[in-house]
Amino acid sequence: MSHGGDIYSNKVNIDFSVSLNPFVREAFDGSFDDALKETAKRAFKRAGTYPDLKLVSLRESIAKAEGVSAEMIVPGNGASEVLMSAIRSTDPKNVLLPVPCFTGYEHILKGIKDCKVGRYFINEPFDTGEDLADFISGSEEKIDLLILTDPGNPIGKNIDENVLIKLLKEAAKRNIKVILDESFYYLSEKGFSDKAGRVRELTDEYENLIIIRSYTKLFALPGIRMGCSISGKVLADKINDNLPEWNISVINEEIMSSLCVWADDDFIKSSIELIRGERNRLFEELKKRCEKVYPSDSVYITLKGKTDLYDKMLDKGILIRDLGDVPGLEKGYYRVAVKKREENETLLKAMDEVM
Amino acid sequence: MSHGGDIYSNKVNIDFSVSLNPFVREAFDGSFDDALKETAKRAFKRAGTYPDLKLVSLRESIAKAEGVSAEMIVPGNGASEVLMSAIRSTDPKNVLLPVPCFTGYEHILKGIKDCKVGRYFINEPFDTGEDLADFISGSEEKIDLLILTDPGNPIGKNIDENVLIKLLKEAAKRNIKVILDESFYYLSEKGFSDKAGRVRELTDEYENLIIIRSYTKLFALPGIRMGCSISGKVLADKINDNLPEWNISVINEEIMSSLCVWADDDFIKSSIELIRGERNRLFEELKKRCEKVYPSDSVYITLKGKTDLYDKMLDKGILIRDLGDVPGLEKGYYRVAVKKREENETLLKAMDEVM
Structure with missing residues (x-):
């Protein structure tokens, strides 16, 4: 695409x-552009100092906004950076990719050595549904990573929440890690649900789960790359190991800190x-x-x-x-x-x- | 450290x-701060559009400044991002690390599976010298990646240029890829040498060579992450495969484009x-x-x-x-x-x- x-x-x-x-x-x-300009000005004042290697303050701001603890947050230069690190951190050998989906996953997966990508073709009207859960539970092949997208992309349907839970349960049972790409979540009908509660419940219940979020889409600022992953600490540490040091500039740090508050x-x-x-x-x-x-x-x-x-x-x-x-x-x-x-x-x- | x-x-x-x-x-x-402010203002005007996926204009600007062709340039969020992708792109199994050196290399290498790191202890006064070239030519072990730093870090000595050439020749003969981290090059005595000529000669002559440059140190803007790699096209393409899509924000794109012109x-x-x-x-x-x-x-x-x-x-x-x-x-x-x-x-x- x-x-x-x-x-x-x-x-x-x-x-x-x-x-x-x-x-x-x-x-x-109030005035979005003025608020953004103020934040940018504050950010540039810090251009002469290194970003915080551990991003303590930024991770705390995002964690508070998302209703989880700071150790569960890994900020990235857009969802694409944190997606790459998240996928790599799972060291996948056999990935199950329900398609059609975002082609960016394939860009990331082709860079991973000895990684086999199995594509599951979703039937029209392309809802990620129960048949996928059935396929996974019936599959005799070892799968170690499943990538889900909610809402789907390019098809913009939300995954039915009951089906999602069924998929997560099935994955947990079979020791499959799940990356749930929610880059467009806050711009989808599901975004109406209780913001803080849901993500905490999911990540508390499923240690095998990494959720990806994006702020650039919600605030229409794709030129500034801003996203994060939310997962248990064990997976978060592994994602960090797969990120360059000081990956987030002070510009992105300041702006992301503001946006996660504004995203009420x-x-x-x-x-x-x-x-x-x-x-x-x-x-x-x-x-x-x-x-x-x-x-x-x-x-x-x-x-x-x-x-x-x-x-x-x-x-x-x-x-x-x-x-x-x-x-x-x-x-x-x-x-x-x-x-x-x-x-x-x-x-x-x-x-x-x-x- | x-x-x-x-x-x-x-x-x-x-x-x-x-x-x-x-x-x-x-x-x-002239006035550095005013020039930087103008560039930042121009950058923020583009915050609502995606960066160019191929970074055509930025790569051309850097290439012109460094005296090489655009296909040889891969921009990164600081030297640290492009270093990680460069190291990973060589798919190293046996790395030779002359120490003492920048500990950031170890952060990157520990994230690579099945990668053995051999440390070569440089003797006081810690000049990277002929003894290292002798060690490599005498080594019976297979080495696939050598990481050199010029000037050294934490010891700030430049590598003698004749010794560097000897090391590069030896590495080429033994099919060893070389990452030459020149993050502080323009802030070292060697930075006096003809800027455009040297890097082209080196990368033309040695297809196994990846040079890392940084702009954040030269312009004292570490809060804004800016660096790049310079190498032959084959290696550059592999480095790109190991980078997230749209890794460089429009902010970084605009500022880096200005800096590489200002770095005359x-x-x-x-x-x-x-x-x-x-x-x-x-x-x-x-x-x-x-x-x-x-x-x-x-x-x-x-x-x-x-x-x-x-x-x-x-x-x-x-x-x-x-x-x-x-x-x-x-x-x-x-x-x-x-x-x-x-x-x-x-x-x-x-x-x-x-x-």
């Missing part, structure tokens, strides 16, 4: 290939409500225009259309995500971001013109 | 454990000349006070003194680097930064009081 932000090699007016919170400013109480329940709920309204509207409009459109709980929608849609939209200056090379999908699948009304209208209008 | 910047768990007035260019503002033509020959030479004056002075003064002081070509000096010097200096609010747990050294070895006159005087005065 063409990676997010591929605006550098294309002439792009609107980038629908990247999915971020379009309503940061509407959902934020009100902000998350407002964001999700605003997104839901536009998503439902866009979904209905896309259904009128596309061969297939897949229900989503998040901030992007996957659809099936003509195989030349990507190029034709790019001619109009609109970049959408081509999912043609995602395992489990094929040419003709695309992902579009849910943006603000006016931009979504531009997308739909362009579609009308090229179809 | 207590890691750099351990000011977060101690009450520290002056940090002599961290070595940076103390003369950035004196050596810089004049700036480097002025910096080194100013450092040399203070280093020579500090060296002579330390000789009067310490059991042993080791000659340095860089921006820090290693010395031997009483075993309680670290604690006694810390009582005075001065943090020095304790080298007691560095392989090849022992309790009583310390490293101090070369700073500006006034701060160096404070160091010497405190020493007088505690000794």
Whole structure:
């Protein structure tokens, strides 16, 4: 799949290939840009000193916001850095990858020697469901790592919570480590659930579990790389062993410290409500225009259309995500971001013109 | 060795454990802080877009400054990130580590499975010299990775260039990959040499060579993590495979792009000349006070003194680097930064009081 932000090699007016919170400013109480500017100013004042090697203060801030203890938090330069370290820290030999999924996992896994990747093809409508749990419990092959994504990506469905628990139980029984990539969690319908309680319950109950979170998507700041992992201390220590020393700059430290406070329940709920309204509207409009459109709980929608849609939209200056090379999908699948009304209208209008 | 910047768990007035260019503002033509502020402002304007996945523009800027081609450059969040990826990319089974050296290598190597670390103990005065080349050529064991540091760290001597070439030739003959950590190169006497020419010649001649550079030390901006590797394309591609996607934030991208232009020959030479004056002075003064002081070509000096010097200096609010747990050294070895006159005087005065 063409990676997010591929605006550098294309002439792009609107980038629908990247999915971020379009309503940061509407959902934020007070002035987001001023608050961010103040934080950045404070950060640059510290540019002449090394970051804290142990990131004590940052880990405490994130831990407080996520409702867990600081020793369970490992901050990373975006979810992608902490994902790579988390996957490597499990020293996987046999990975089970339910597909279609984020192609970034494959980038990481191909760099690990002697690691076999087994792909489990989820059936349409691509819900990660009970059949996967059945497959795992029935599998005779040794699996040591399972990578789940909630909400799914590119298909934006949340995993049913009962099914997730069933998957985690099954994995624990078979000694399978689980990486649960929740990069878009706070931009999905599940983000409404009690923020602090759920992650603590999950990580308390399942020592084999690593949860990945991202702040860049929630605050639409992908240029600044910010994410973290949440897991038991044993796994957190191993993730740290797989990270470079002083990986987080003081800039990222300061900004992440602010963001995890700003990401309170009100902000998350407002964001999700605003997104839901536009998503439902866009979904209905896309259904009128596309061969297939897949229900989503998040901030992007996957659809099936003509195989030349990507190029034709790019001619109009609109970049959408081509999912043609995602395992489990094929040419003709695309992902579009849910943006603000006016931009979504531009997308739909362009579609009308090229179809 | 207590890691750099351990000011977060101690009450520290002056940090002599961290070595940076103390003369950035004196050596810089015009106003450094204003230029940096402008760059930071430009960077933050891009916070809402993803960094370029391939970092085309940044790699071109660094390549131009270093006199090599863009495909040879891999930018990292500080030398530490690119060091980890470079070491991992060689998939080492038997590493030869001349010690004493930077303990960060051991942090990286302990995270690599089935990797044996052989330590070669350099004799006092700890110059990396001909005896190491002889050892390698006489060794019957298979070595696949050699890590060299120029200038040495914690001992700040440059490797004699003829000896370096001999080491590189020997390594090439025996199919040993070499990581040459030049993090402090531009803050050492060797930094006077023709900037563009040398690194191209070395990397053209030796396909087994990866050079590591740092910008954070030269510009005294360790809070912003900035470094890169320079190598042939084959190795560069492997290093990239071992890095997370979008590892460099737009903040780092913009600032690094500026710094590699600002790091011209004049700036480097002025910096080194100013450092040399203070280093020579500090060296002579330390000789009067310490059991042993080791000659340095860089921006820090290693010395031997009483075993309680670290604690006694810390009582005075001065943090020095304790080298007691560095392989090849022992309790009583310390490293101090070369700073500006006034701060160096404070160091010497405190020493007088505690000794």
